[in-house]
Amino acid sequence: SSIARVHRHLPPSSAPLLLKRRFQIINLWRPINHPALDWPLALCDFRSVDVKKDLMPVALIYPDREGETYGVKHNPGHQWKYKRGMGPEDYVLIKCFDSIQDGSVAILTPHTGFQDPNSPEGAPLRESIELRALVFYDE
Structure with a gap:
């Protein structure tokens, strides 16, 4: 799916x-309009993920194409983190894919919104935006 994304967004002569x-x-995620108190973003430390056991491919079916993402199976060893009350001035960079697949670097960062039991009653629904960047290295 990542390679297909490169082909979809870049000229055929460049890809x-x-x-x-x-x-x-790499995605940039940030709340907009107000702090993300309701369903904040959580990130999983890749070092706590067993790629073969914890990640399962999930098909994404669009009207004009198909893609793929990963679902994450529950594992009590996962190390999830979040920053409470992220506001519009805050952002997080999320690695969604890395072409280095030899185990020397994280290949992705599982992430999700979650229902925080500590959210204040009546907190406004989360409003956020996520931007995606294709990053190429000169090596």
Whole structure:
């Protein structure tokens, strides 16, 4: 799916050359309008993820194409973190893919919104935006 994304967003003359290099998909996530108190974003430390056991491919079916993402199976060993009350001035960078797959770096960061039992009663619904960047390295 990551390689397909490169082909979908870049000119046909550029994609094959760029795909010979290391590349990543990095998302920038941030709340908009008010702090994300209701369903804040949580990130899982990749070092606590067993790729073969914890990640399962999930098909994404769109009207004009198909893609793939990963679902994350529960594992009590996962190390989830979040920052309470992230506001519009805060952001987080999320690695969603890395072409280095030899175990030397995190290949992705599982992330999700979650129902925080400590959210104040009547907190406004989370409003957030996520931007995606294709990052290519000169190596």
